[in-house]
Amino acid sequence: MGKPANPPPLGAGPKRGYDHPRFPTVGQPDVSAPPGGYKSIIDTGPPIDAGQFKRISNVTQPFKSGGTGAGDRSRSAFARALTDTSSQAIQRATDKFSTDTRKQAEKSRSEDLLGQRQNQLDRYRMDVFKDIFDADTGTRYDEGTKDLNQYFDTEKKNEQAKRTAIILSFLGSLL
Amino acid sequence: MFTSSNTPATNAPTQYRTENTFATSFSGPITQDARLQDVARNESMSRAAFQGDTRQYNQQQGKGIEAGGKGAEYRAGIQADTEAGKAYAQAQQDVLNKAADMSSADLQFQERLSGERGWVQDLLLDRDETQNRERMSAYKRYADINLGQFEREIKEAVAAERRKTTILGGLL
Secondary structure, three states, X not given: OOXXXXXXXXXXXXXXXXXXOOOOOOOOOOXXXXXXXXXXXXXXXXXXXXXXXXXXXXXXXXXXXXXXXXXXXXXHHHHHHHHHHHXXXXXXXXXXXXXXXXXXXXXXXXXXXXXXXXXXXXXXXHHHHHHHHHHHHHHHHHHHHHHXXXXXXXXXXXXXXXXXXXXXXXXXXXX | OOOOEEOOOOOOEEOOOOOOOOXXXXXXXXXXXXXXXXXXXXXXXXXXXXXXXXXXXXXXXXXXXXXXXXXXXXXXXXXXXXXXXXXXXHHHHHHHHHHHHHHHHHHHHHHHHHHHHHHHHHHHHHHHHHHHHHHHHHHHHHHHHHHHXXXXXXXXXXXXXXXXXXXXXXXX
């Protein structure tokens, strides 16, 4: 038995995200969402519904005239103007509060979900590292066993050859 | 389990205690007293009704036709409407304040609870990682022990083969 052939060329390393028959992927191929998906308890809906909105902007008119005189009509118009102005101001305030709250809720929800995704990614890293470690340890174990078996076989053959040589040498000395 | 007690060493009040490493601690949205907010609105409405009373703005000064005339009554009415209008607007502002306080408290609770849940998730991950490392070490140790034992046995078997050769050489 002469010198064995060299092992096959190693070639380029396999690329992430592509299956390679010579280099099977260890562990999960990608991060996955937890069972049920990513969920947030943060409500991004309008904090004030249409009914509440109507109730908030329903400003009572301070004067309602039953009369028909010029004074009554102008005072009525003035009171209505006051009410309309107050109502509009409070509608604007309500709308601003509602939109500000929703903006804040959207931001908080995205941070909540991002935190969960980060956690899931870290967990994925942990799982894959464990799978790599297990595969490496298993390979080291198998290859180490093979090495020792081969060492024994080689040494046994060497010793048998030596013993054969001793016997042949002895027989030669008898002739 | 939540309890409130004093620590014996310092007598410092302990407001929260639990045996659970991974439980969240927020109890719920904390809002102002809704009854008191209703009272504020009712007061604003009462004030509006009171300030809308024309008589308090009626000027009694003046002589003849000016005293209690239609012009004075009109002016007093306008002033009453203005004051009442402010109070009615304040009453509606009280309604908005109540709704805003409740929804703000809801959002704040949701934000803080989700924040705490995020931290707890990180704690769970840390724990799992530590336990994982312990399991990985156990696996490696088992492999090392078995390989070490096998190596010693192989060396002994090789030595036995060598001894056989030595004995044969001595005999012949």
